[in-house]
């Protein structure tokens with residue numbers, strides 16, 4: 001600590017009174033940030049922000065986000081500055097994500113490195129060694145069997161439906177996928193005898209994550225992202241020019257879609273044609289179909305005003321618009337349903353529109369202040385001095401396979417007698433395992449888009465909690481990068497435990513400490529549930545430091561209205577803004593010159609998934625969803641009641 005800190009008493013009675021558990025980052029902070037940290041830390045310990053009136057909760061979140069922007073972004077393996085270019089010469093999203101950051105043309109391209117929010121753990125103490133002594137402590141299959149495997153499906157009630165569950169996978173397939181090491185021998189995990197009788201696979205093999213030695217003292221090893229991390233719609237357009245060429249018709253800017261209104265099937269390899277189809281299922285295909293239609297409708301709209309535009313121009317404009325519509329739906333619709341509390345409702349809308357709101361922004365434009373007018377349309381992109389990427393920690397908190405149920409409840413949408421509360425009759429149950437990969441697409445042709453959409457709209461997703469990881473994913477056929485089924489099945493929950501350890505993502509308690517949160521001291525700090533405590537004890541003994549990130553995220557007591565843990569939320573808080581503010585197409589280039597007037601209006605007039613669905617499937621929305629609810633909540637749910645207290649003054 002510096003002299004100034006001493007003078008101001010950070011080492012003395014004040015600190016003694018606070019008794020904070022200072023995170024490792026504290027010593028690196030500026031004086032003012034130390035002060036800000038102590039304020040949020042005191043709130044964390046004495047009166048959590050989510051119980052504060054909305055406006056105070058927002059101040060807390062803004063302060064916390066600022067600290068994370070300054071201390072929770074670590075560059076891995078990318079040159080902080082690289083080739084500059086003139087953005088006006090490339091006013092469109094490229095096929096592989098390069099040429100977005102005007103000061104660093106490579107940032108966010110396919111094959112760039114995952115960054116980090118938190119310093120790796122355990123440290124990489126020997127640059128030449130790939131070994132990591134804690135990989136099997138305790139055995140990943142033991143953790144998966146005792147703590148993750150589904151006993152009985154727990155769902156999210158009416159808050160979050162299966163469209164919401166598929167949506168986040170749709171986003172994951174836009175953002176992240178780790179490159180595997182195809183040259184090193186496969187890793188084999190053999191179930192310990194104590195649990196093997198309860199494991200569908202007694203042993204299985206998989207490829208390790210590919211490691212690159214990068215010249216960085218703090219993080220000497222990097223992993224590459226084979227998807228473009230920008231919010232650029234690559235789940236529909238692909239991550240490189242080869243896939244892009246496959247999905248385009250090269251006529252009027254449009255994308256391919258089957259005559260039956262589903263994904264077109266390639267005559268070459270029998271696979272569905274879309275940007276990213278690896279390890280996918282019909283839930284994701286459904287959203288791909290929706291946004292292909294959206295893309296094609298935007299092409300028509302722009303062409304109607306600019307009949308001379310070429311195929312290439314129309315494609316480029318439509319892609320910009322689709323990516324922005326997806327980002328907007330995610331920000332002000334999906335996330336609002338995921339984190340259902342007034343503070344987040346205001347906060348997420350503020351990310352897009354600023355605290356002055358939509359009406360003000362529509363009328364007067366962007367004020368120049370992010371706080372007042374949001375990230376969208378800011379004068380310049382902001383990466384906080386760290387080249388844009390998504391991070392290892394981000395991947396760790398997005399491990400949400402428990403959202404998937406054991407089966408999809410198929411509804412009969414032709415039964416006109418059963419419209420009470422818009423709930424269609426149940427026709428049958430289709431095992432989710434039958435809806436994945438190519439077989440899933442075949443089944444979709446029988447079930448039909450409309451029936452699947454309504455069925456998913458009416459079905460709650462699985463809750464993110466312990467003992468809720470789908471059993472069918474314990475013997476899953478994974479796919480290779482060419483979307484071919486692999487020979488070796490995997491036990492996905494244990495593989496996920498292994499992956500976080502292999503990639504040196506801190507375990508839960510260290511994750512919290514590094515994320516400026518109060519760590520837990522014992523199991524009771526995590527949960528009140530006696531069964532959970534007993535099993536945690538059985539697996540990890542008394543050592544709370546050993547608990548894996550995924551287990552902690554699932555076990556943590558949730559904030560009222562939250563479908564995810566608070567620990568995961570802080571990574572979202574930082575990275576959701578970063579995806580917007582670091583991208584020139586959401587900031588300096590969000591204007592009608594780059595998007596066209598028609599394109600910009602399209603984005604500005606779309607507020608929700610329901611708006612997009614209504615454009616293409618109006619008959620379904622009119623018939624099967626209750627009014628005034630989000631398309632991400634269960635479609636028969638009641639609309640929330642009116643609250644006369646101004647939202648900023650409400651107490652959650």
Ligand code: HEM
Nearest residue numbers: 168169172176177178279280281398399400401436478499
């Ligand atoms: C039927 C649906 C799904 C299938 C078949 C599937 C399958 C897989 C497979 C095989 C992997 C690679 C595991 C590895 O080698 O490390 C994976 C990774 C992953 N999945 Fe899923 N998954 C599905 C749904 C979801 C959902 C709903 C989410 C929700 C967020 C999700 C999030 C992730 C994440 C974050 C990763 C890690 C990506 C990376 O390592 O870069 N998946 N999934």
